[in-house]
Structures are given as C-alpha cells and as structure tokens.
Amino acid sequence: MSSSNLTKLRIVFMGTPEFAVASLDALVKEGCNIVAVVTAPDKPAGRGMELQQSAVKKYALQNNLTVLQPEKLKAPEFLDTLKSLQADLQICVAFRMLPEVVWNMPPMGTINLHGSLLPQYRGAAPINWAIINGEKETGVTTFKLKHEIDTGNILLQERFPISEEDTAGTVHDRMMHIGAALLVKTVKGLADGILEEKPQEVPQGTLLHHAPKIFTETCVIDARKTVTKVYNLVRGLSPYPGAFTLLDNKKLKVYKCAKQVAPHDKEPGTFHTDGKNYLHLICADGFLELLEIQLEGKKRMKVEDFLRGYRFNK
Structure with missing residues (x-):
C-alpha cells in the first residue's frame, strides 16, 4: 500500500457533527491531503442565542484546514469555489443531501459513510431504528453516492454486535470510531486502485428495514x-x-x-x-x-x- 498514492489525492471533506469529526481526524492523522472542509453555517444556540460553530468547523480551524460554509449547495459562488479546489475525491459523513452537481464533480466521485449494513436501514436514523427493531448487530458501510438516497455501490462494510444493554448513544460512539477506521481503509483502497464497487443487492425474500427521520x-x-x-x-x-x-x-x-x-x-x-x-x-x-x-x-x-x-x- 503506497502512502504516496494517499497523499497525492486531493480530498474535500463534508460533515457537521461530532460523529464526522472522528472520520476527519482519522484521515488527517493518516496524512490525507484535505484541501477543504465543507460544513453547516454557524447557528444561534443556547440561552444567549450566540452563534455556534459546528464540531467539524472547530476541528478544521484547530488544524488549519480551509472551511467552506455554504447556505445553499447549488449557489454559483460555492460551486465555483468547489471546482477551483480540483478535488479528486469528496467524502461525506453526517452531512446534508448533496445535489448531483456537487457529488458528481470530482473524477473519483463522492463517498459516503453510512451507519448501517446497506441496503438495510437506508435513511436518516439508522442507529435508532436498528435498536428500536431489536437488531442484534449493525455496522457501517462506505459507498459511492448516486441519485437515490443510500443506494450507491458499496465499497466496504464492517459489522459489530448490539447488546441488550446498548442504547443509541453507546452504539453511536462505537460506530463513530469503527466508521472512521473503515473510511481510512476505503480511501487507501481507492488511492491504490484495489477497491471494487459492488452494487447493493437485496437477496430474494429479504425484508428491507428503513430508517426514516425520528418525529x-x-x-x-x-x-x-x-x-x-x-x-x-x-x-x-x-x-x-x-x-x-x-x-x-x-x-x-x-x-x-x-x-x-x-x-x-x-x-x-x-x-x-x-x-x-x-x-x-x-x-x-x-x-x-x-x-x-x-x-x-x-x-x-x-x-x-x-x-x-x-x-x-x-
């Protein structure tokens, strides 16, 4: 495995909460060339309604990474900036839905880290629904983004057990680190050209569980x-x-x-x-x-x- 292949890749990272920080940190520590970080705009929060930075923005600033905070992902000025970065690959972890003009921009496409064993639990709340449904295991999947949400070709997966005592919080914290390690492995595989994409297949007779937003x-x-x-x-x-x-x-x-x-x-x-x-x-x-x-x-x-x-x- 060549580290030079990894450091040559120009990567734009997209994410917002603490969950995404673990992945960004793992990529930075591996020596990846993160040319910019895209995250949510600062939002007023707390009693004083002061502007709060996302967890990803705080990490990016501490590590001298370029930060972009577009209000709209289709805004011409944002798209121009994104193009000028000439990224080979984009990585999306716990971010909003991307329009095709964004995810289809880099030559190597955009990869996403999802908190389930796809095609199971596509949607916004995979951790919650796996536990609500009494699953005994879950996992993480890296896959290539395409039109329909969470349906792109799978790159790598890793599974782990859910115990009777686990909560959404404990599974989230474990998944955050397992996912970060899987993402690094995925980027290394792509950099060295040894990863094969596999289409998501639903075996006949398998019931697909979905993970819609929690209301x-x-x-x-x-x-x-x-x-x-x-x-x-x-x-x-x-x-x-x-x-x-x-x-x-x-x-x-x-x-x-x-x-x-x-x-x-x-x-x-x-x-x-x-x-x-x-x-x-x-x-x-x-x-x-x-x-x-x-x-x-x-x-x-x-x-x-x-x-x-x-x-x-x-």
Missing part, C-alpha cells in the same frame, strides 16, 4: 405493546430525543430502564410504585422498571431521587 410521534411509548418492544424503543431513542409517556398529564421521558416479563392483571400504561425505591410502567406482558427519567420542566434524574420529591395525583 415526536415516534417517541411516544405505547404500553399496550410487549415490554420488550417498549424497552427497545427506550434504548433506541436514548439519550436523544428520548422516548416518553405521560405521568399526571406531564411528559415523562425515559432514558434508562430494565424490563421484566411477568403475567399481571394491571392496566397497561399505568404506574406501580412504592413511592421510595421503584417506579414501574405496566406493559402488555410485564413491566418496565424505570431507572433514569425526566419529568417535563425538571432535570434528568435517577428514579429514587425523583420519588423522594414527587407526590402522585390520586
């Missing part, structure tokens, strides 16, 4: 379902945006819980508590033992701390 209605706990399904929903939405139910007509987010399958004669959706140590949400075939929760207007806390100060409506 508020996705986060509502339906306690009429099995306790395992509710437990998986909580894990798949923790720590963000959080699955929730109602307690005394207030939104109660559940971040951490344990499940217990047990026959009962109680009404699903009701709560059972001793007022001191435990709070159970009754489900169809058992109950969820709530461990970390957040009541509307309050901070996130352990259940024992919550019970110490809460009086239930009779």
Whole structure:
C-alpha cells in the first residue's frame, strides 16, 4: 500500500457533527491531503442565542484546514469555489443531501459513510431504528453516492454486535470510531486502485428495514405493546430525543430502564410504585422498571431521587 498514492489525492471533506469529526481526524492523522472542509453555517444556540460553530468547523480551524460554509449547495459562488479546489475525491459523513452537481464533480466521485449494513436501514436514523427493531448487530458501510438516497455501490462494510444493554448513544460512539477506521481503509483502497464497487443487492425474500427521520410521534411509548418492544424503543431513542409517556398529564421521558416479563392483571400504561425505591410502567406482558427519567420542566434524574420529591395525583 503506497502512502504516496494517499497523499497525492486531493480530498474535500463534508460533515457537521461530532460523529464526522472522528472520520476527519482519522484521515488527517493518516496524512490525507484535505484541501477543504465543507460544513453547516454557524447557528444561534443556547440561552444567549450566540452563534455556534459546528464540531467539524472547530476541528478544521484547530488544524488549519480551509472551511467552506455554504447556505445553499447549488449557489454559483460555492460551486465555483468547489471546482477551483480540483478535488479528486469528496467524502461525506453526517452531512446534508448533496445535489448531483456537487457529488458528481470530482473524477473519483463522492463517498459516503453510512451507519448501517446497506441496503438495510437506508435513511436518516439508522442507529435508532436498528435498536428500536431489536437488531442484534449493525455496522457501517462506505459507498459511492448516486441519485437515490443510500443506494450507491458499496465499497466496504464492517459489522459489530448490539447488546441488550446498548442504547443509541453507546452504539453511536462505537460506530463513530469503527466508521472512521473503515473510511481510512476505503480511501487507501481507492488511492491504490484495489477497491471494487459492488452494487447493493437485496437477496430474494429479504425484508428491507428503513430508517426514516425520528418525529415526536415516534417517541411516544405505547404500553399496550410487549415490554420488550417498549424497552427497545427506550434504548433506541436514548439519550436523544428520548422516548416518553405521560405521568399526571406531564411528559415523562425515559432514558434508562430494565424490563421484566411477568403475567399481571394491571392496566397497561399505568404506574406501580412504592413511592421510595421503584417506579414501574405496566406493559402488555410485564413491566418496565424505570431507572433514569425526566419529568417535563425538571432535570434528568435517577428514579429514587425523583420519588423522594414527587407526590402522585390520586
């Protein structure tokens, strides 16, 4: 494997959140020639609504990389700047959808890192949906961008297990580093001309799962379902945006819980508590033992701390 091939490649990197920083950092440390970084414009955030830089922008500035922050990806001035960089390859990690005029610009095209084993879980929230659906494994895929979202030719994949205790947060953090390593391996393979693209194939009889954006209605706990399904929903939405139910007509987010399958004669959706140590949400075939929760207007806390100060409506 020739490092000179790798350093010769002119690369434009596109990404915004912390997830993308791990990939950019891995490429920089490998000696890749990152000619520019494209990221989201600064946005007002926090109580003072001060302009906040994206995680990728902060990293790029610390490492003296050129930063581009287009409001619109089809803006002529941005496209002119992009062309002038004469990139051989573009890399997209946790960024917005690219128009064809952008992804088709470099001679080697644009590669994307996706948080699933494509063709499974195409879409905006692959980590969340894999856990919500109770998958026992997931992975990362590098692939070439084309028209339809997440459908381009696969370059490399790596799989890893999801445990019963994993949440969207723990899988995200593990995937961030596994994905960064896979991306470096992909770029090296492309630089040396030894990687073959493979079209995405759906084996006959295989059910394709999708990963659409998470909306508020996705986060509502339906306690009429099995306790395992509710437990998986909580894990798949923790720590963000959080699955929730109602307690005394207030939104109660559940971040951490344990499940217990047990026959009962109680009404699903009701709560059972001793007022001191435990709070159970009754489900169809058992109950969820709530461990970390957040009541509307309050901070996130352990259940024992919550019970110490809460009086239930009779």
